[in-house]
Amino acid sequence: MQTVNIHEAKTHLSRFVELASAGEEIVIARAGRPVARLVALESSDVKPRPLGLGRGRFTLPEGFDRMYADEIQRMFEAEG
Template identity: 50%
Template sequence: MYQINIHEAKTHLSRLVEEVALGEEIIIAKAGKPIAKLIPLEKNQSKARVPGGLKGQIRIADNFDGPLLESELALWNDAPIFPAE
Protein backbone atom coordinates (compact mmCIF):
# COMPACT_ATOMS: atom_id res chain seq x y z
CA MET A 1 0.00 0.00 0.00
CA TYR A 2 1.24 3.46 -0.83
CA GLN A 3 -0.03 7.04 -0.90
CA ILE A 4 -0.33 9.27 -3.96
CA ASN A 5 -1.53 12.86 -4.32
CA ILE A 6 -4.79 13.56 -6.11
CA HIS A 7 -3.16 15.39 -9.03
CA GLU A 8 -0.87 12.44 -9.73
CA ALA A 9 -3.84 10.06 -9.35
CA LYS A 10 -5.78 11.96 -12.02
CA THR A 11 -2.77 11.92 -14.33
CA HIS A 12 -2.07 8.19 -13.92
CA LEU A 13 -5.53 6.75 -13.25
CA SER A 14 -5.24 3.93 -15.81
CA ARG A 15 -1.96 2.71 -14.32
CA LEU A 16 -3.38 2.91 -10.79
CA VAL A 17 -6.43 0.86 -11.78
CA GLU A 18 -4.14 -1.81 -13.25
CA GLU A 19 -2.14 -1.92 -10.00
CA VAL A 20 -5.31 -2.19 -7.94
CA ALA A 21 -6.56 -5.02 -10.18
CA LEU A 22 -3.36 -6.88 -9.28
CA GLY A 23 -4.12 -6.52 -5.57
CA GLU A 24 -2.39 -3.25 -4.65
CA GLU A 25 -4.19 -0.83 -2.33
CA ILE A 26 -3.56 2.87 -2.95
CA ILE A 27 -4.34 5.85 -0.71
CA ILE A 28 -5.20 9.11 -2.49
CA ALA A 29 -4.31 12.26 -0.56
CA LYS A 30 -5.15 15.94 -0.93
CA ALA A 31 -2.65 18.37 0.59
CA GLY A 32 -1.00 15.40 2.30
CA LYS A 33 -4.25 14.30 4.01
CA PRO A 34 -5.65 10.87 2.99
CA ILE A 35 -9.12 11.26 1.46
CA ALA A 36 -9.77 8.04 -0.47
CA LYS A 37 -8.56 4.49 -0.85
CA LEU A 38 -8.45 2.45 -4.07
CA ILE A 39 -8.91 -1.24 -3.34
CA PRO A 40 -9.65 -4.28 -5.50
CA LEU A 41 -13.40 -4.73 -5.83
CA GLU A 42 -13.19 -8.51 -5.81
CA LYS A 43 -11.53 -8.49 -2.40
CA ASN A 44 -14.60 -6.88 -0.82
CA GLN A 45 -17.15 -9.10 -2.53
CA SER A 46 -15.75 -12.47 -1.55
CA LYS A 47 -16.25 -12.53 2.19
CA ALA A 48 -16.51 -16.11 3.39
CA ARG A 49 -19.84 -17.24 4.76
CA VAL A 50 -19.91 -19.08 8.03
CA PRO A 51 -22.12 -22.19 8.03
CA GLY A 52 -24.71 -22.00 10.78
CA GLY A 53 -24.30 -18.25 11.17
CA LEU A 54 -28.07 -17.81 11.69
CA LYS A 55 -28.55 -20.90 13.85
CA GLY A 56 -31.23 -20.30 16.44
CA GLN A 57 -32.40 -17.07 14.79
CA ILE A 58 -34.87 -18.50 12.28
CA ARG A 59 -38.03 -20.27 13.36
CA ILE A 60 -40.09 -22.39 10.98
CA ALA A 61 -43.64 -23.10 12.07
CA ASP A 62 -44.50 -26.73 12.81
CA ASN A 63 -47.26 -26.64 10.17
CA PHE A 64 -45.06 -24.93 7.55
CA ASP A 65 -45.65 -27.64 4.96
CA GLY A 66 -49.12 -28.61 6.18
CA PRO A 67 -52.30 -28.25 4.13
CA LEU A 68 -53.58 -24.75 3.43
CA LEU A 69 -56.93 -23.45 4.62
CA GLU A 70 -59.55 -23.03 1.88
CA SER A 71 -59.22 -19.22 2.13
CA GLU A 72 -55.41 -19.44 1.73
CA LEU A 73 -55.71 -21.84 -1.18
CA ALA A 74 -58.15 -19.47 -2.90
CA LEU A 75 -55.61 -16.66 -2.60
CA TRP A 76 -52.93 -18.79 -4.28
CA ASN A 77 -55.19 -20.06 -7.05
CA ASP A 78 -57.55 -17.16 -7.75
CA ALA A 79 -55.74 -13.94 -6.85
CA PRO A 80 -54.36 -11.82 -9.70
CA ILE A 81 -50.66 -12.18 -10.39
CA PHE A 82 -50.21 -8.39 -10.51
CA PRO A 83 -52.76 -6.78 -8.15
CA ALA A 84 -54.05 -3.35 -9.12
CA GLU A 85 -52.25 -0.51 -7.42
Protein backbone atom coordinates in the same frame (compact mmCIF):
# COMPACT_ATOMS: atom_id res chain seq x y z
CA MET B 1 -0.43 0.42 0.78
CA GLN B 2 0.63 3.34 -1.35
CA THR B 3 -0.55 6.93 -0.83
CA VAL B 4 -0.64 9.38 -3.73
CA ASN B 5 -1.96 12.92 -4.14
CA ILE B 6 -4.90 13.66 -6.41
CA HIS B 7 -2.78 15.26 -9.14
CA GLU B 8 -0.51 12.20 -9.31
CA ALA B 9 -3.55 9.90 -9.32
CA LYS B 10 -5.06 11.80 -12.27
CA THR B 11 -1.77 11.84 -14.16
CA HIS B 12 -1.04 8.12 -13.70
CA LEU B 13 -4.56 6.70 -13.27
CA SER B 14 -4.07 3.71 -15.58
CA ARG B 15 -0.91 2.69 -13.70
CA PHE B 16 -2.68 2.89 -10.34
CA VAL B 17 -5.66 0.94 -11.68
CA GLU B 18 -3.27 -1.82 -12.78
CA LEU B 19 -1.66 -1.87 -9.34
CA ALA B 20 -5.06 -2.02 -7.65
CA SER B 21 -6.27 -4.82 -9.91
CA ALA B 22 -3.12 -6.74 -8.93
CA GLY B 23 -4.17 -6.50 -5.28
CA GLU B 24 -2.44 -3.35 -4.06
CA GLU B 25 -4.44 -0.73 -2.18
CA ILE B 26 -3.91 2.86 -3.32
CA VAL B 27 -4.94 5.71 -1.01
CA ILE B 28 -5.63 9.04 -2.71
CA ALA B 29 -4.96 12.12 -0.61
CA ARG B 30 -5.83 15.81 -0.86
CA ALA B 31 -3.38 18.13 0.90
CA GLY B 32 -1.89 15.10 2.65
CA ARG B 33 -5.23 13.85 4.02
CA PRO B 34 -6.64 10.54 2.73
CA VAL B 35 -9.93 11.06 0.87
CA ALA B 36 -10.38 7.92 -1.23
CA ARG B 37 -9.16 4.36 -1.63
CA LEU B 38 -8.59 2.53 -4.92
CA VAL B 39 -8.95 -1.25 -4.58
CA ALA B 40 -9.75 -4.13 -6.90
CA LEU B 41 -13.33 -5.30 -7.19
CA GLU B 42 -14.17 -8.67 -5.75
CA SER B 43 -14.08 -11.47 -8.24
CA SER B 44 -17.42 -12.27 -9.83
CA ASP B 45 -16.37 -15.82 -10.65
CA VAL B 46 -19.08 -17.24 -8.40
CA LYS B 47 -19.99 -20.69 -9.60
CA PRO B 48 -23.59 -21.83 -9.23
CA ARG B 49 -24.20 -24.43 -6.56
CA PRO B 50 -25.25 -27.83 -7.82
CA LEU B 51 -28.83 -28.92 -7.22
CA GLY B 52 -29.52 -31.43 -4.48
CA LEU B 53 -27.06 -30.21 -1.83
CA GLY B 54 -29.77 -30.48 0.86
CA ARG B 55 -30.94 -33.93 -0.15
CA GLY B 56 -31.37 -36.10 2.95
CA ARG B 57 -30.88 -33.21 5.40
CA PHE B 58 -34.55 -32.52 6.00
CA THR B 59 -37.97 -33.85 5.11
CA LEU B 60 -41.27 -32.20 4.27
CA PRO B 61 -44.56 -33.49 5.62
CA GLU B 62 -46.92 -35.31 3.27
CA GLY B 63 -49.19 -32.86 1.49
CA PHE B 64 -46.92 -29.90 2.27
CA ASP B 65 -47.94 -28.18 -0.95
CA ARG B 66 -51.59 -28.30 0.14
CA MET B 67 -51.19 -27.34 3.81
CA TYR B 68 -53.54 -24.56 4.90
CA ALA B 69 -54.87 -24.25 1.34
CA ASP B 70 -58.38 -23.35 2.57
CA GLU B 71 -57.12 -20.64 4.93
CA ILE B 72 -54.89 -19.16 2.25
CA GLN B 73 -57.73 -19.14 -0.25
CA ARG B 74 -59.96 -17.31 2.26
CA MET B 75 -57.29 -14.67 2.78
CA PHE B 76 -57.20 -13.93 -0.93
CA GLU B 77 -60.96 -13.78 -1.17
CA ALA B 78 -61.49 -11.68 1.96
CA GLU B 79 -62.83 -8.21 1.40
CA GLY B 80 -60.72 -5.56 3.00
